[in-house]
Amino acid sequence: MRLLFILVLFIASKSFVYAQTTDPLLTPDVENQKKWVDSIYDGFTLDQKIGQLFMVQAFSNMGLRHENIISQMVTNNHIGGIIFSKGDPVSQAKFNNTLQSAAKVPLLIGMDAEWGLSMRLDSTYAFPWNMTLGAIKNNKLVEKAGYHIGEHCRRLGVHFNFAPDIDINTNPKNPIIGNRSFGEDRDNVTEKASAFMHGMHQAGVLSSAKHFPGHGDTDTDSHLALPTIDFDLKRIDSIEIYPYRRLIKEGVSSVMVAHLNVPALEPQNGLPSSLSKHIITDILKEKMGFKGLIFTDALNMKGVANFSSPGDIDLAAFLAGNDILLISEDVPRAAQKLKEAYDSGIISEERLAYSVKKILKAKYKVGLNNLKPVKLDNLLADLNRTEDDALYQKLMENAITVVKNKGDILPIRNLETKKIAYLKLGDDDGSDFLKGLQKYGKVHEVVGNNLDEVIENLKAYNTVIIGFHRSNDNPWKSFAFTNKEMVWLYEIARTNTVILDVFVRPYALLDLKTLENVEGLVVSYQNSPFAQDASAQVIFGAIQAQGSLPVSIGNGFVAGNGLTLSSLSRLGYAIPERVGMSTEKLNKIDAIAQRAVDEKMTPGIQLLVARKGKVIYSKNFGKHTYDKNAEPVKFNDMYDVASLTKILATLPLIMELEEKGIVSLDTKLSRILPDYVNSNKKDITLKQMLSHYARLNPWIPFYFATLDINKRPDPKYYRKESGGKFTVKVANDLYMRSDYQDTIQKRIKDSDLLKSLHYRYSDLPYFILKKYLEKHYDKGMDELVQDRFYQSLGANHTTYNPNNIFSDINIVPTEIDDYYRHQKIQGFVHDMGAAMQGGVGGHAGIFSNANDVAKIMQTFLQKGFYGGKRYFKPETLDKFNTCFYCDENNRRGVGFDKPQLSDTGPTCGCVSMSSFGHSGFTGTYAWADPEEEIVYVFLANRTFPKAGSNTLLRENIRTDIQKLIYEAIID
Template sequence: MVVWVMVLVLIVIGFTTPAGAVNEGKGPKVNVNKILKGMTLEEKVGQMMMVGFEGSEPTEDIRRLLTEAQAGNVILFSYSDNVVTPEQTARLTNGLQKIASTTRLGLPLIISTDQEGGVVARMTTGATELPGNMALGAGRKSADAQRAAQLTAKELKAVGINMNLAPVLDVNVNPDNPVIGVRSYGENPKLVADLGAKAVKGYQKSRVIATAKHFPGHGDTDVDSHLGLPVIDKSKEEMQEVELLPFQRVIDEGIDAIMTAHIHVPALDDTPELPATLSKPILTGLLREEMGYEGLIITDSMTMAGVADYFGGVPQAAVKAVDAGTDIILLTPSLTADEQIEVADTVVEAVRSGELSEKRIDRSVRRILKLKKKYGLFTDRQVDVDQVKERVGTPEHQQIAQKLADCSITLVKNKNNLLPLQLEKEQKLGIISPYSIQDHVQKYHANTSEMHIQPANPSDEQIQEAVEMAKQQDVLLVGTQSASQYSGQVKLVRALEKLGKPIVVVAFRNPYDIQDFPQVDAYLNAYGFRSVSLKSAVDTLFGGNPPQGKLPVTIPGQYEYGHGLTY
């Protein structure tokens, strides 16, 4: 008898369903309207919160956010130790979904992360490292963008992450952009639209929610919205031809989520210092009514200076964002659990005071619940941790990633056919780079020395040390990372140029570095510093991978969009 009671208890615990969800066959039949009708105001607002926390396993803070604030969504970061290894991440997401299932309604969580590929990736150790968007833009194959998205989605889904805050649809028309750069497919709106639409298709077909960002377009800025409020001073017509074009394309093709940008666009809303995230004319008037978007709107992090420093701090800004048309407020671990709960409480109070209507809240919650239903989150809550190794970072996935990177490498300059490198055994090759590539180089040339420099600004001491090392070499191979934004890197390359030795520069991030040292003998763009890009770059330098990429941006005054040499 005791055994049967225990079995019955386990069945009840394992198959608890929310009000409005009825078990039929393999899973619950979800009635969104019935669930919504049975929700308290606090539960509704909780569904509009995407919260963050620190820890590699469920903590008391996240338990409070999911139970007390009744948050319906979670974002994971690597810097907060949420994402360490694939197996650990799978255990974490299982634990989070289990906590959510214990709440009154037991609604499932949307669990998101930023796995853009390239320079922005949260899951790296044990996972497949993919080249980023601009690398794919250089490869020019829209099918590759879909292939990369499908691969990413498979690995995210295997660890319980059901939303990716990607793809980036910003059109990077400003070489001085400090925050987008290689995260964009390029400067051509049609290229961005074509590759972006294929990426969205890849994610959504693989049952991971795609999130196009950052609306209405963060590509023509020279201020990082993490640090301040960028302003785009363009007409609406100019925006429609460039920034808005990729978003319209994915809207027409059925994108399920769009993330807002903390940028000020006076032509779209001339309210002083008002970010798009808080603008009703932009989110409701433009995005919903003019562009016909019916999916989910999620804010960029509300803790970024581009919005947090305005309109009374995060809680009041959150109210304004909801009023503007946002469905999900994105918070991060930079706020404590108490501070995140305060955001939810402030939105609740705004409804009770009449500043926001409950009907407005209901519209957002209905969208959220419908999306959770569409992606099967009510039934597909747990992942098999034992299967993660067979699904994440597999040899097959690694091979695909390497082929994608191989297609991206762009040879911009090759004076006197210095490349591919054909060195005699006794010739000394000196590598000065923020990233180690010596292991890849060794199979081509053993007589090699390598010195690591700081990725951003090498010190005068480091520069002098590099010069002394370079004096002993016959050929120099120098790696840079967005050198146009860091004077120390430019100073380093110019100091090395004075030695009069053959010099090859490989740009491991933004492709514009050659603007600051146009006299170098050879120049290659890798568009990223992940392992696959490092290997592809080295293989190209030595002729093992003939350069195939074409510039997805213009290098002002030097090389046009579409330029690319080969061997």
């Protein structure tokens, strides 16, 4: 029977043949490598040779006694390597240096760092798990992940990363592999493993394919018992063994053999694969031609430890063909057993030399012929780099998978029609997801003590986003829905339009009996902050959806499924390095902004920088006021943006009408407003007005005429309560006569023109245009901009008169007025002329935050396209961004400010001439540069408590920051 089995095995194993043509442990200077290996080996005693076979587990967090034990093994047992486990990187580096200095021949250092050093060490970087990488179509990104992990290993003095895990996880109930696998499809697993391996090799770190012959289809943890892989040879060859053939051909450094019972490959019942000569020598080495190192899996695992006693297990593993005995339970006893076997002729010198010299070749390959200690300086910083964040972010963006998209619910469009709720399921934090969603639309978190309460609360919304959040600490954490959560999901989906986003391994979805009533299904794989933020961007179309399922998830969704959704060109959020900027250089901005706050140029600042459609810097400084108990500036706090209103409100409305042919840049004032037919301004064109080249006065202090002899609001024009003619609210408890609007317009119409034609900045065109726009549409400016722009843009914190909608806690005060309204101005426009129009001016009155201003500026930068909607044609933007009077020493575009023509002006002098923007009296500034694709927004309330001297302008704070932005460009 045994002979028959061996014959069958021999015939079937022919298909395993995929010989490694080169030795993966050889270096280009093979002659020098051989000389070094031979000289070291020839100088060894038998004990030293045997000692090289052991790789011992060490911890950097177990104290001096443990360190002494390991050090004694190095000196007394001559062990060849260390596999470091838990601890912290600095302690490990110190311990590593100590052990290396004690070793006669430098130690080969290994670690389990499948998703980075954080698999074992705190204070180190965690890259996405293999299951997440398995969703990425671009294998070059997976290769880059392997490279970054390899760099971290190398920096910490680790030569061998026991990765990639190439188990094909065809069993969803696998308790130990799961997220550590690239998925269930053998070809995808093989491609990903190959890419990951090559990345590590490029970083100079050796690889290890595991767990041979395949640990993916079992529901038993080999740490606790011996799993059985009960398939025939054809299945094992075509699935489990498949990726090993490819990686062996491509030069994998080592293979780790699992503790598995594989009856189809090993005739002895219950013999672990790690002790099987048939599996290791006959198949892996001879039939598959593998020439690299062969590791046992840890010999203290119950899957093998229960088979025999310590020492005997080690001897059996070596005789089976393993080169390195990993985590022996008893090194001295095992070494003695090996020595006795050598002395009795069971182990030949040739066999011993074969393994030891392979180990020495590996040591030479990683540079241990010229050992250098691990440097401690900047170690933590080197293991937690900005470029790692940039890569992680890109990996998550490419992994997130849209599985279902009924009715094209994704990405979310038409924000003006959406009322969106967010409901969190799971026991982990989802705040980054919610914050990410709220950057794009009005998304409210809905909570309730019971299902009925939640369903009632959801009636106010037409779209419900459910986030399922479980711990991201490690890949073995619980990932399943509870029965209660499943009931809630079914009932909510039955009565609402639902987008379900799961931030766990895809297998969680297998428990759901139906997804029929779920319109949108997104798999985000992990619950890290980057994953949450990237998923929010996918849902709103700031980035593409391009991942595919690495495993099947039931309900008809199988591995490989994944819908590709195009971007809607909304602003995304990214690490500066993603768009060719330097985080380190951008951070220099902080000092200038903080100086402005510290020196009381302004109480607080909101700052935002975007490039290539990505917000890469968004920070807040200071407080709402100088009061020590004042509110710190927050992301969604709203500022009076003053004259930015001109380009954020009036100009888009005029551009729209010009594009439709209702007006042109050459349209004269008398045509759009017949009142001006007999005025001295009748022939002024839109182009002249908006270019500030029309001989108009800079401003008219309309409010002066409404003050009494004591310079207080005259009762003739104001009341403390609304009623009758007194309906125009200019501040708290202060209402102006509504008929005074006509007086304002008449004064403008009748005002004298400047004596000479030259560039002179003026607010008056925007008073005039406000009147025209409201007359044309028969609707207020505040309604017009909301209906036509802000709501669909998702500019939800941009509005006139924010105190009608928002709490004062979110509105930054602008001034303590002691000359007109005589009160703190908060939520009311600072500009007096705009206040006299009920807070709705064409030149001032808009309140906003930096994020919303950036959306509008990005729309301009993208030539009128944003969020999947075209607001203007590109040629319209080009026309209004033209300096028609540059030859007359007037830098202005049509509405937009432009860079200076001489030495001084509104910019740092380092921007392109195609750039455009505007500034505001309250300290605000917004600028866009098409050539560098940069948007820069600076919001401040430098007018608080008094407008006074404009130190912010005099000290060039805004333009100095702009200069730093351009200095931060690295490509």
